[in-house]
Amino acid sequence: MPRFFVQRNSIEGNHIRIDGSDALHIGRSLRMKIGDELILCCDRIDYKTKILSISDSSVLCEILTQSEICSESNIDLTLYQAMPKGDKLELIIQKSVELGAAKIVPVITSRCISRPDKKSFVKKKERLNKISLEAAKQSGRGIIPEISDIIDFKTAVSQLSEQDFSFVCYEKGGVPFSSVVAPSEFKDKSVGLLIGSEGGFEESEIEVCEKAGIKTISMGKRILRCETAPISAVSIIMALSGNM
Amino acid sequence: MPRFFVQRNSIEGNHIRIDGSDALHIGRSLRMKIGDELILCCDRIDYKTKILSISDSSVLCEILTQSEICSESNIDLTLYQAMPKGDKLELIIQKSVELGAAKIVPVITSRCISRPDKKSFVKKKERLNKISLEAAKQSGRGIIPEISDIIDFKTAVSQLSEQDFSFVCYEKGGVPFSSVVAPSEFKDKSVGLLIGSEGGFEESEIEVCEKAGIKTISMGKRILRCETAPISAVSIIMALSGNM
Numbered sequence: 001m002p003r004f005f006v007q008r009n010s011i012e013g014n015h016i017r018i019d020g021s022d023a024l025h026i027g028r029s030l031r032m033k034i035g036d037e038l039i040l041c042c043d044r045i046d047y048k049t050k051i052l053s054i055s056d057s058s059v060l061c062e063i064l065t066q067s068e069i070c071s072e073s074n075i076d077l078t079l080y081q082a083m084p085k086g087d088k089l090e091l092i093i094q095k096s097v098e099l100g101a102a103k104i105v106p107v108i109t110s111r112c113i114s115r116p117d118k119k120s121f122v123k124k125k126e127r128l129n130k131i132s133l134e135a136a137k138q139s140g141r142g143i144i145p146e147i148s149d150i151i152d153f154k155t156a157v158s159q160l161s162e163q164d165f166s167f168v169c170y171e172k173g174g175v176p177f178s179s180v181v182a183p184s185e186f187k188d189k190s191v192g193l194l195i196g197s198e199g200g201f202e203e204s205e206i207e208v209c210e211k212a213g214i215k216t217i218s219m220g221k222r223i224l225r226c227e228t229a230p231i232s233a234v235s236i237i238m239a240l241s242g243n244m
Numbered sequence: 245m246p247r248f249f250v251q252r253n254s255i256e257g258n259h260i261r262i263d264g265s266d267a268l269h270i271g272r273s274l275r276m277k278i279g280d281e282l283i284l285c286c287d288r289i290d291y292k293t294k295i296l297s298i299s300d301s302s303v304l305c306e307i308l309t310q311s312e313i314c315s316e317s318n319i320d321l322t323l324y325q326a327m328p329k330g331d332k333l334e335l336i337i338q339k340s341v342e343l344g345a346a347k348i349v350p351v352i353t354s355r356c357i358s359r360p361d362k363k364s365f366v367k368k369k370e371r372l373n374k375i376s377l378e379a380a381k382q383s384g385r386g387i388i389p390e391i392s393d394i395i396d397f398k399t400a401v402s403q404l405s406e407q408d409f410s411f412v413c414y415e416k417g418g419v420p421f422s423s424v425v426a427p428s429e430f431k432d433k434s435v436g437l438l439i440g441s442e443g444g445f446e447e448s449e450i451e452v453c454e455k456a457g458i459k460t461i462s463m464g465k466r467i468l469r470c471e472t473a474p475i476s477a478v479s480i481i482m483a484l485s486g487n488m
Binding site: 070071073094095098099100138139140141176177178183218219220221222223224225228231232233235236238239240242243244 | 422463466
């Protein structure tokens with residue numbers, strides 16, 4: 001059955017209204033009709049609905065049943081990703097959304113080559129949020145992970161230090177994930193994960209992280225590309241916490 | 245210091261000879277000269293060498309010291325990957341080589357859309373082995389993981405059943421990696437990992453795997469793309485076995 005994400009304000013009582021490109025898609029591409037059934041997802045709930053009326057700009061549905069989505073993990077993982085070059089951030093977003101990240105925050109660190117300012121990032125952010133939406137749909141997520149505004153290293157460290165668990169992956173040191181958190185400790189916790197760009201981190205940045213209580217993690221003895229590290233680290237955290 | 249892979253037959257006594265494009269690269273691009281030092285890697289050993297003579301087609305080096313490479317994992321992981329569409333196999337090879345796979349074997353399963361025959365795969369294999377070489381160089385591997393000939397499902401199952409541990413990732417069932425092998429059991433063992441193409445596996449294929457002793461693994465409740473699953477699974481196995 002086709003499945004679409006809807007906003008909270010699309011739901012009124014027992015009805016859900018779908019506007020914009022999704023409405024057009026339902027009527028034209030999927031050729032759905034009055035009486036056909038659709039799954040509409042909002043904030044971890046799947047609503048099984050029936051189409052009451054349909055036009056190119058709007059589809060009105062009646063809620064038949066609702067159920068909580070079981071595809072969300074039991075941790076709240078935010079990926080703080082230092083801006084990589086080219087379109088690598090797109091791959092990182094697609095893969096970390098599939099793997100269960102709850103939010104992705106682009107960060108500017110010392111060694112970032114790509115350093116867009118907040119203003120020029122606005123248009124890029126729109127595209128990145130679309131990639132997150134598509135990956136959320138494809139992988140059956142119960143939320144659309146948000147791609148936030150770009151922030152500086154200091155702000156990232158401050159946000160990371162407020163998470164229940166926070167990690168920074170470093171190629172020149174650190175310990176494995178499994179040695180700092182026991183699997184049973186993860187449940188219902190917030191987790192912050194900081195990953196470097198192509199050049200990794202300055203030693204001074206790692207010192208700042210450690211002072212803020214962020215654990216330095218080693219990803220093994222092989223040198224991972226900056227887009228491989230987040231995919232691998234999110235996988236390991238999800239497996240360790242019993243979510244994979 | 246620049247680092248190149250060499251074949252075992254390039255080493256004669258205390259000397260190593262480099263031919264072909266690497267020789268040209270050393271002289272022309274890197275502008276190295278007699279007396280300069282190079283790292284030459286062959287089968288998990290790094291040889292620190294000094295250039296004795298140099299031309300566009302050949303570089304002769306003298307071995308100064310040698311040391312075992314510590315970047316190789318303590319498991320021998322072969323990825324059996326059902327042929328994906330387009331150029332996804334290239335991404336899968338690049339990433340799994342970075343993450344420590346020892347060999348990648350393309351497999352034809354029921355649901356493969358891309359079904360090259362052995363003959364037409366020969367040219368593609370050349371390109372794929374080059375991707376493996378580049379990833380091995382970049383990540384500091386001690387071997388160049390081989391991309392094998394394409395094999396059919398039955399042959400894959402037979403090879404997998406000969407490994408110390410073998411797994412098949414299935415989206416409709418199975419248990420987590422951590423529930424079938426304890427971390428301490430992995431050391432020095434061979435591991436076979438079978439991953440599906442876009443459509444995953446037929447139920448009958450999973451039955452064949454299970455009869456052959458291959459454990460069915462669940463990668464969690466989210467649906468992973470066929471190129472995300474191997475990257476994620478190799479990461480989890482490397483982390484579980486203490487190699488990340």
